[in-house]
Structure formats: C-alpha cells, structure tokens
C-alpha cells in the first residue's frame with residue numbers, strides 16, 4: 001500500500017475531481033468512512049445503552065479536514081447519535097463544500113459552538129464530558145506552526161486534561177505535519193486515525209506515528225491507478241506484503257538450495273555477535289553458514305553453535321591479518337553470499353579486508369556494523385561488481401553521509417532512497433520506522449516491531465535474517481524488506497512473552513518460528 005506526501009495526495013484529489021468526481025462526493029465518502037470508524041470505536045470501547053446518551057464532540061477546522069468532520073457529524077446524527085460541533089472560525093469564514101456541509105449540519109439540528117464564544121471552563125467541561133472526540137481541525141493542508149483557535153484548542157486539551165477522552169483523528173492528528181511526521185509546535189494525540197485513500201508519510205514517521213494510534217486507511221473513491229500515477233514507489237511493508245513475499249521452499253531440495261553464507265564476523269571480546277547472526281541466518285531458513293573469523297576465537301565460537309562451520313583466518317593477537325584477504329576471497333568461491341561486520345572490530349586489517357572484498361568479489365554482499373564503519377571511499381560501493389546491501393543504523397548512516405543523526409532521522413525516507421540510488425545498492429536504514437530502499441527507487445517503510453528491538457545484538461540478528469532471505473529469494477530488495485518485517489514481528493512476539501523491557505536479541509531468534517507459522 002502506497003505512502004503519500006501532502007502534494008501527492010492533493011494531486012490524487014485533483015485528478016479524481018477533474019475526472020468528473022464531484023468534490024462534495026469525495027468529501028461525503030471521507031465523512032462516511034469517518035462515521036463508520038467512529039461507530040466501530042464506540043461499539044468496541046464504550047459501554048452504553050442508548051446512542052443518544054453518548055457525547056460525541058467534533059472539533060472542526062476551517063479547511064476540508066473540518067468539512068470531513070462536519071459531514072461525519074451529520075451522518076452520525078442521522079444514525080441516531082447526538083454529536084456536537086466546536087467550530088474554530090465563524091460560519092461566515094467557511095467556503096465551498098465546507099460551507100455547504102455546515103448548512104447541512106444546521107439543517108440537521110446539530111448543536112454547534114464557536115470556540116471563540118466559549119469560556120475556557122465551558123470548553124474544558126465540554127471536552128471532559130465527551131465519550132469520543134473527533135479531531136477534524138487540521139489535515140494535510142497544515143502550514144507552519146499551529147496558531148489561533150486551533151492552537152488554543154490543542155494546548156488546552158493537552159495541558160488541562162489529566163485524562164483525555166477517546167480520540168479519533170480525521171486523516172491525520174491535528175498538528176502533525178503530513179510530509180514528515182514532525183510536530184507543528186504541538187499536536188492532538190489520537191487513539192485512532194482514519195486516513196483517506198492512502199497512508200500519509202507523517203503517520204508512519206516519528207513523532208507522528210506515536211500520535212496516530214491505530215491507523216485505518218479507507219477507500220473514498222480515488223482509484224488505485226490514480227494513486228499509483230501520482231505517487232513515488234514508497235510503500236508500507238506489512239503482513240500482507242510479507243505473505244506475498246515469503247519464498248516458496250521446494251521439497252526437492254538440499255541444504256545448498258537454501259544458500260551457503262560466508263559470515264565474516266567476530267573479534268576477541270565480540271564473540272557473541274557472530275553467533276547471533278549465524279543463528280538468525282540458520283533459523284531464518286539458510287542452508288549453511290561458514291563463520292570466517294580470527295584463529296584465536298574460531299574454536300570458541302564454533303563451540304557455541306554446533307550447526308556452524310568455523311574457518312580460522314590468519315591473525316595475530318586476535319586481529320585478522322591484512323593478508324587474510326586472499327584466503328577469504330578464495331574461500332568465498334564456494335559460497336552464494338557474504339555478510340560482513342557484526343563484532344568484527346575496526347582495525348587496519350578489517351579495513352583492508354572489506355576494501356578487498358569490495359574490489360574483488362561479485363557475490364551478493366551484506367555489510368553491517370564495523371564493515372560499514374571502516375569504509376572511507378564510497379566509490380568502492382558504487383563500483384562493486386555484485387549486488388550490495390548496507391544495513392546502517394542512523395549513527396552509521398551519519399558516518400557514511402557526513403550528515404548528523406538528527407538530519408538523518410528528520411528525513412529518513414529521502415536520505416535512504418537517494419543514497420541507494422546514488423550508489424546503486426540496497427539500503428536498510430535501521431531504527432524506529434526502518435526504511436528499505438532499492439537502487440531503482442523502490443522503497444518500503446516497515447510496519448512491524450517495537451522499542452523492545454532496541455537491544456544489544458538486535459542488529460546482528462537482522463543481518464543474519466537478511467542473508468537468509470536473500471539466499472532464498474532472488475530480488476534482494478524484497479528479501480531485505482521481508483527480513484526487516486520478520487525481525488520486527490518476531491520482536492513483537494518476543495515482547496508479548498517477555499515485555500519490551502525484558503526481551504533480548506536471542507528472544508527475537510527464538511520467536512522467528514511464530515512469524516514463519518503466521519506467514520505460511
């Protein structure tokens with residue numbers, strides 16, 4: 001499912017209206033979807049005897065987001081509810097379809113207040129008594145910081161109410177910038193968001209994602225072709241996408257059919273990382289893992305995982321010698337893909353090894369952690385002869401690009417995509433709302449996972465999973481996006497069993513089976 005910017009959404013609206021779909025009809029569809037969602041929430045969350053005893057408060061802005069709200073209030077009134085409306089402007093300031101929907105609200109005898117005419121106490125009391133607030137103050141048309149009555153309403157609710165009533169946001173929580181998920185000063189937190197036609201970026205990026213609650217995308221008459229034509233290949237990776245992408249395992253197969261991985265990882269003091277990666281790769285469905293690591297720790301690591309084949313590299317005091325490059329390249333002739341980085345360390349030998357692999361190999365190559373940190377010449381990435389995948393967290397991405405972590409996180413989608421296209425590689429930009437970007441411009445925002453994944457070794461697990469899925473699926477970009485989804489979903493299961501606080505990276509691996517069972 002597509003993810004849009006406000007400009008793209010506007011183009012979709014305009015194209016639909018131009019193709020003979022009257023604007024009022026589009027708004028009525030949005031309103032009907034909002035009313036249905038409000039009713040679903042009421043039935044699920046509130047115990048009541050009569051619809052008419054419920055207090056439904058609609059906060060109405062001056063633009064089309066407010067128009068959606070006005071029409072939804074009227075529909076719910078016709079269904080037997082008693083909605084009330086708080087208007088942020090005077091009725092004479094409404095125009096077009098919004099003025100018409102206001103007239104219809106009056107005609108349907110809905111109780112209407114103007115915020116400016118209410119005393120603060122009266123407004124607070126009205127909100128406090130509400131069973132459900134429908135937030136139709138601001139949608140995709142937000143410009144600049146929140147101001148005027150809209151700002152007063154958001155500030156009053158956020159500052160004066162200890163417990164906020166149940167809230168449904170129309171299209172996007174008011175105050176969240178639809179283009180990037182940032183706050184326009186402040187925003188109204190929702191328990192649910194009903195969003196029109198497609199996801200908006202701001203609903204999936206932080207802090208916006210924290211304000212949106214449960215999101216439902218509703219169809220309002222905009223054709224999927226129109227959305228396709230006016231969007232930019234950015235999609236969400238959800239369960240539906242994962243089910244579609246899960247590689248089919250042939251029965252007539254052997255361990256070679258599911259890939260042989262050369263894993264270049266580990267160093268003295270960092271012997272756990274390669275085990276997490278190798279175990280995740282094997283539990284992810286990969287056929288065989290060779291761990292290439294410093295001679296001093298090769299035996300010790302092999303002892304931790306009986307399924308592992310350990311290969312000792314020439315080293316001194318645990319540091320891999322620069323001369324190991326030839327041995328590694330020779331060895332990788334018998335494997336299908338290489339993953340390098342977890343716990344590898346960053347000394348000179350490691351840098352030489354990674355540079356040599358980038359210059360000489362043409363296998364599918366995944367670089368993570370220390371293998372990313374030692375790269376100083378980005379041209380090596382561009383010139384790599386095989387298919388390359390990088391998995392930086394924002395800190396590693398900052399080092400690769402010269403940008404700050406804040407800049408990266410403020411513009412995750414575009415930065416990841418530009419880098420992937422410029423250097424012709426798959427990029428997994430990790431962190432809350434992981435972005436997977438392809439060299440050809442495709443990109444996914446991942447929807448699974450939680451803060452429990454922010455635990456030592458979690459990234460090592462992801463690298464193993466990416467290798468496993470890449471070995472089983474020919475489209476490396478899709479494989480990486482699927483691995484990110486599965487990692488996140490396994491993390492959700494791990495959090496259910498242990499809590500976000502108490503889960504560790506091994507719990508993610510232990511729960512992979514549940515994800516595969518769910519997706520099969």
Ligand SMILES: NC(=O)C1=CN([C@@H]2O[C@H](COP(=O)(O)OP(=O)(O)OC[C@H]3O[C@@H](n4cnc5c(N)ncnc54)[C@H](OP(=O)(O)O)[C@@H]3O)[C@@H](O)[C@H]2O)[C@@H](O)CC1
Pocket residue numbers: 013023026027030061062063064065066068137138139140141142143144145146147148150151170171172184196220
């Ligand atoms: N187009 C369609 O056919 C369809 C559109 N749909 C719906 O329309 C929504 C988009 O509507 P929109 O474009 O009218 O913008 P919207 O979000 O209501 O905001 C504009 C209003 O807010 C005001 N305002 C702006 N910034 C502000 C701030 N910082 N602080 C305070 N006020 C601020 C701005 O004031 P002005 O700048 O004009 O003074 C203006 O009055 C979309 O999210 C969806 O819900 C659906 O019904 C499907 C069909």
Ligand SMILES: Nc1ncnc2c1ncn2[C@@H]1O[C@H](COP(=O)(O)OP(=O)(O)O)[C@@H](O)[C@H]1O
Pocket residue numbers: 369393429430431432433434449450451452453454455456457458459460461462487
């Ligand atoms: N708050 C969060 N929500 C969802 N996923 C997260 C969050 N924080 C981290 N993650 C995920 O956890 C993993 C952490 O990887 P990384 O930073 O490399 O950790 P480590 O180096 O400890 O293994 C990544 O897949 C990342 O996307």
Ligand SMILES: [K+]
Pocket residue numbers: 065135136137138139169170171172173174
């Ligand atoms: K809204």
